[in-house]
Amino acid sequence: MLGSGVHIYVSNHKFDDTSISILKQGHSAPKSVTLKYGCWIGANTIILPGVTIGQNSVVGAGSVVTKSIPENAVYAGNPAKIIKQLNR
Incomplete structure (x- = not known):
C-alpha cells in the first residue's frame, strides 16, 4: 500500500x-529502492536511494527513510526510526 504524495528517489546530487x-558535481550512481510484499508506506513519505522496506513493515506518514527497514516493523519520523516491532 502506498499513500498519496510518496517520493521514491534512486539518485542524488x-x-x-x-x-x-x-551544480557542477553531477549525480551519484543510481541505487535501487525495494519495497517488499505487504509493506505500507504512509502519505508524503520520502524514501532515499538504496533503501529496502521489509515485508509487512509500516512507514508512518511524512517520514524520511534514509536507511533500510527490517520486516515486521513500524518506523516513523525524520529520519525514520523504529517505533515498534510487529508480531511475526
Whole structure:
C-alpha cells in the first residue's frame, strides 16, 4: 500500500568536493529502492536511494527513510526510526 504524495528517489546530487559548486558535481550512481510484499508506506513519505522496506513493515506518514527497514516493523519520523516491532 502506498499513500498519496510518496517520493521514491534512486539518485542524488553529488556533494563530495566542497571546492566545486554542487551544480557542477553531477549525480551519484543510481541505487535501487525495494519495497517488499505487504509493506505500507504512509502519505508524503520520502524514501532515499538504496533503501529496502521489509515485508509487512509500516512507514508512518511524512517520514524520511534514509536507511533500510527490517520486516515486521513500524518506523516513523525524520529520519525514520523504529517505533515498534510487529508480531511475526
